[in-house]
Amino acid sequence: MRIATVLAAASILALAACADTEPVTNYVDVAANEVSLDNMAMTANDTASLTPAISFTSGDGAALGSASLEDGAAGLVISLAGTGMPPGSHGIHIHMVGKCDGPKFESAGAHWNPENKQHGTGNPAGAHKGDLPNVTVAADGSLSETLTVTGASMAELRDSDGSALVVHAQPDDNKTDPSGNSGDRIACAVIAPAS
Numbered sequence: 001m002r003i004a005t006v007l008a009a010a011s012i013l014a015l016a017a018c019a020d021t022e023p024v025t026n027y028v029d030v031a032a033n034e035v036s037l038d039n040m041a042m043t044a045n046d047t048a049s050l051t052p053a054i055s056f057t058s059g060d061g062a063a064l065g066s067a068s069l070e071d072g073a074a075g076l077v078i079s080l081a082g083t084g085m086p087p088g089s090h091g092i093h094i095h096m097v098g099k100c101d102g103p104k105f106e107s108a109g110a111h112w113n114p115e116n117k118q119h120g121t122g123n124p125a126g127a128h129k130g131d132l133p134n135v136t137v138a139a140d141g142s143l144s145e146t147l148t149v150t151g152a153s154m155a156e157l158r159d160s161d162g163s164a165l166v167v168h169a170q171p172d173d174n175k176t177d178p179s180g181n182s183g184d185r186i187a188c189a190v191i192a193p194a195s
Contacts, residue, residue, distance in 0.1 A: 053066045053067065053068045054066060054067050054068075054069070054165065054189040054190060054191060054192075055189055056082060056085075056165075056167065056187040056188065056189045057100060057102070057187065057188060057189070058084075058102070058186065058187060059102035059103030059104060059105065059185075059186065060102060060103060061102060062084065063083075063084075064082055064083060064084050064085055064167075064187045065080070065081050065082035065083040065084070065085070065142075065143060065187075066081050066082075066189070067079060067080050067081065067165055067189055068081075069154060069157070069191065070154070071153050071154050072148060074148055074150055074151075075148050075149050075150040075151050075152045075153070076148065076149040076152040076153060076154065076157070077146065077147075077148050078132075078146065078147045078148075078149065078165070079145075079146045080092075080135065080143050080144065080145045080146070080147070081143070081144060082137060082141075082142060082143030082144075082167070082187070083141060083142055083143075084141045085137045085141050085142075085143055085167065085186070085187060086137060086141070086169070086186070087137050087138060087139045087140075087141065088136070088137060088171075089134045089135070089136050089137075089170075089171035090134060090135055090136075090137060090167050090168055090169070090170070090171060090182070090186075091132075091134055091167075091168040091170065091171055091172030091179070091180055091182030091183075092132045092133075092134070092135050092147075092165065092166065092167050092168065092172075093111045093112075093128070093130045093131060093132055093165075093166055093168070093172075093179070093182075094111065094112040094129070094130030094132065094149070094152075094157065094163055094164070094165055094166075094191075095108035095109050095110065095111060095112060095130065095163060095164040095165075095166050095188075096108070096109040096110055096111070096112050096113075096130075096161075096163060096164075097109040097161050097162065097163065097164060098161055098162020098163050098164055098190045098191055098192055098193060099161075099162075099164065099190065100164055100188035100189065100190050102188075104184065104185060105164070105166060105185040105188040106185075108163075108164035108166055108185070108188055109164075110178065111128040111130040111131060111178065111179065112128060112129050112130030112157070112163055113128040113129060113130060114129055114156070115129060117129075118177045119131060119175070119176065119177040119178050119179060119180055120172070120173070120174040120175040120176065120177070120180050121133075121174045122173075122174040122175040123174070123175045123176075123177065126175070126177075127174075129149070129151075129152060130149075130163075131172070131174070131180075132147050132149065133147060134171045134172055135147075135167070155194070157191045158191060158192065158193050158194040159193060159194075160193055161193060162190060162191050162192045162193040163191045164188055164189060164190055164191060165188070165189045165191060166185050166187070166188050166189075167185070167186055167187035167188075168182035168183050168184065168185055168186065169182070169183035169184040169185075169186050170182050170183035
């Protein structure tokens with residue numbers, strides 16, 4: 001009986017001592033919460049550099065394909081997937097305002113030019129940051145090209161009024177200011193401001 005009393009007293013003391021320390025499960029919960037918060041932060045950072053696919057429309061509102069944009073190691077990567085565009089070589093530029101009001105898309109403003117340079121990669125006083133290489137539309141009206149805008153980022157394009165990606169009727173001569181004699185604006189896609 002005496003041994004049983006001593007064992008019971010020892011058990012009570014052991015339980016009391018354990019009550020002063022945090023259970024191991026709390027440490028596991030804290031670790032799980034930290035992992036969860038880290039994953040949430042990583043997801044938020046990853047999605048900040050992405051934008052949903054944007055849609056090209058013609059001056060009369062017809063769908064002409066899409067583009068996706070994302071930040072890459074060298075700059076902004078633009079993947080084009082056009083349909084129903086006129087075959088041949090076309091100038092394409094990033095414009096300053098995220099509005100594509102047809103039929104002429106003048107609402108998109110001038111070329112994106114934050115450094116106040118002249119137009120064209122072949123212009124000694126150029127180029128606009130929004131000047132892109134010409135693209136080629138296949139005989140079936142499809143456009144499938146990937147372009148990189150060196151040193152640019154999604155954050156710059158998704159400012160308070162957004163920006164636009166505009167395809168022109170003619171090829172860009174890469175030297176004539178302000179738009180490389182690339183002709184009318186025939187397709188436009190809005191890059192919306194960040195929400």
